[in-house]
Amino acid sequence: MSVLITNIGELVTNQPERDAGPDPGGPGAFAAMAGAALVIDEGRVAWTGPASRAPAADEMADADGRAVLPGFVDSHAHLVFAGERGAEFAARMAGQPYRAGGIRTTVAATRNASDDQLRANLRRLAAEMLAQGITTFECKSGYGLTVPDEARSVSIAAEFTPEVTYLGAHVVPPEFDGNPGGYVDLVCGEMLDACAPHAQWVDVFCEQGAFGRDEAAAVLAAGQAAGLRPRVHANQLTAGPGVQLAVQVGAASADHCSNLAGADVEALAGSDTVATLLPGVEFSTRHPYPDGRGLLDAGATVALATDCNPGSCFSSSMPLCIALAVREMHLTTREAVWAATAGGARALRRSDVGHLGTGARADLVMIDGPSHAYLAYRPGVPLIAAVWRAGKRVA
Numbered sequence: 001m002s003v004l005i006t007n008i009g010e011l012v013t014n015q016p017e018r019d020a021g022p023d024p025g026g027p028g029a030f031a032a033m034a035g036a037a038l039v040i041d042e043g044r045v046a047w048t049g050p051a052s053r054a055p056a057a058d059e060m061a062d063a064d065g066r067a068v069l070p071g072f073v074d075s076h077a078h079l080v081f082a083g084e085r086g087a088e089f090a091a092r093m094a095g096q097p098y099r100a101g102g103i104r105t106t107v108a109a110t111r112n113a114s115d116d117q118l119r120a121n122l123r124r125l126a127a128e129m130l131a132q133g134i135t136t137f138e139c140k141s142g143y144g145l146t147v148p149d150e151a152r153s154v155s156i157a158a159e160f161t162p163e164v165t166y167l168g169a170h171v172v173p174p175e176f177d178g179n180p181g182g183y184v185d186l187v188c189g190e191m192l193d194a195c196a197p198h199a200q201w202v203d204v205f206c207e208q209g210a211f212g213r214d215e216a217a218a219v220l221a222a223g224q225a226a227g228l229r230p231r232v233h234a235n236q237l238t239a240g241p242g243v244q245l246a247v248q249v250g251a252a253s254a255d256h257c258s259n260l261a262g263a264d265v266e267a268l269a270g271s272d273t274v275a276t277l278l279p280g281v282e283f284s285t286r287h288p289y290p291d292g293r294g295l296l297d298a299g300a301t302v303a304l305a306t307d308c309n310p311g312s313c314f315s316s317s318m319p320l321c322i323a324l325a326v327r328e329m330h331l332t333t334r335e336a337v338w339a340a341t342a343g344g345a346r347a348l349r350r351s352d353v354g355h356l357g358t359g360a361r362a363d364l365v366m367i368d369g370p371s372h373a374y375l376a377y378r379p380g381v382p383l384i385a386a387v388w389r390a391g392k393r394v395a
C-alpha cells in the first residue's frame with residue numbers, strides 16, 4: 001500500500017541531492033523544496049519531488065499547502081521514573097537554586113513504584129511525545145540506582161524504544177554517601193552486567209555533585225567493554241571535564257554543553273561528538289542558555305533534545321526546544337529544525353531517520369503552517385497537524 005502526500009507547501013528533506021536508491025545515505029544539511037510531494041511505500045520514503053511530477057499511488061493525502069518535516073529525533077530523555085517534582089520547580093522559580101541532588105527525590109519514588117506503574121508512566125510520556133511529532137526517542141535509566149532497579153528500568157525502556165541508555169552513574173545514591181568509589185565499582189560491575197543486555201548506550205553525569213572525570217572515565221570504559229556506546233552529560237552546571245572526556249572516548253554526543261571553555265568548543269568542532277543542547281533545561285532552571293551560535297560558527301554538529309525528566313525540565317515538546325534555540329541561542333530556524341531532526345539522528349548514530357531522502361524511514365510531521373519557521377514563529381501553539389511513523393499515520 002503506497003501513499004502519496006501532495007500539495008506540500010514546504011517539504012524539509014535534509015537530503016540535498018543525495019537521493020540515490022534504496023539505502024538511505026543519512027541526513028545531510030538542511031534542505032527543503034516548495035510545492036512538493038512525497039510517496040511512502042513499505043514504511044519508507046519511496047519518492048520526493050515537485051508535486052506536478054508525482055507518481056500515482058494507492059492512496060492520496062492533500063497537505064493543502066502545509067509544511068512536512070522529518071519526524072523529530074529526541075536523543076536525550078529520562079522517562080523511566082515515578083512521582084513528580086512540581087513543588088521543587090515552584091520553589092526554584094521562587095529563588096531556590098537547582099542542584100544535582102534533587103534527583104534523589106525521584107530515585108526514592110521510582111524504587112517504590114511497581115513495574116506496571118513505571119511502564120504506564122513511560123507509555124503515557126511516549127504517547128505524548130509521538131503526538132507532538134517525536135518519532136524516535138532515546139530513554140535513559142538512572143532513577144533506580146540499585147542493581148534490580150536499574151535492570152528493570154532499562155528493560156522497561158527497551159519495550160518502547162531501541163535507543164536505551166544505561167545511566168547507573170546519574171548520581172551517587174544515599175546508601176553510598178561517603179563511599180562514591182564503592183558505587184562506581186557497582187556501576188561498572190554487577191549493575192552493568194545486569195543492564196547491558198537491554199541497552200545500547202552508556203552515559204554518565206559528569207558534574208560537581210555527581211561524578212568526576214576519573215569516575216566518569218571508568219564508567220564509560222566499563223560500558224564500552226560491555227559493548228555499549230558512550231554518551232556524556234557534560235558541562236551542564238560548571239565548565240568541568242565532561243566535554244573533553246566525551247571527545248577523548250569518541251562519545252556519540254556531549255549533552256548540555258551549557259558551560260564551555262574555548263578549548264571545549266574547539267574539541268567538539270574537531271570531532272564527531274555531537275553537541276546536544278537541551279534548552280528546555282535552561283528554561284526550567286532559569287540558567288543561562290548554551291552558546292549554540294558559537295558552537296555552530298566553530299563548526300560543531302549541534303542537536304536539540306528535550307531532556308524530558310521530572311526535575312530539571314518536565315517538557316516533551318521539541319517545538320519548544322526549537323523556539324528557544326532560535327530565540328535564545330541565536331540559531332536560524334533552519335539550523336534549529338535540522339538540529340531537532342538530523343542532529344538528533346547524528347547524536348544517535350542513525351542514518352535511517354532525521355531526513356526524508358529516498359529509503360529513509362517514513363517518519364513525517366505535518367505542521368499547521370506553510371513552513372518550518374512556524375515552529376519558532378508561533379511558539380506555544382499546537383502546530384502538529386499529523387504524524388506518520390514508519391509510514392503509518394499515528395497522530
Ligand SMILES: [Zn+2]
Nearest residue numbers: 076078233307
Ligand atoms: Zn539528562
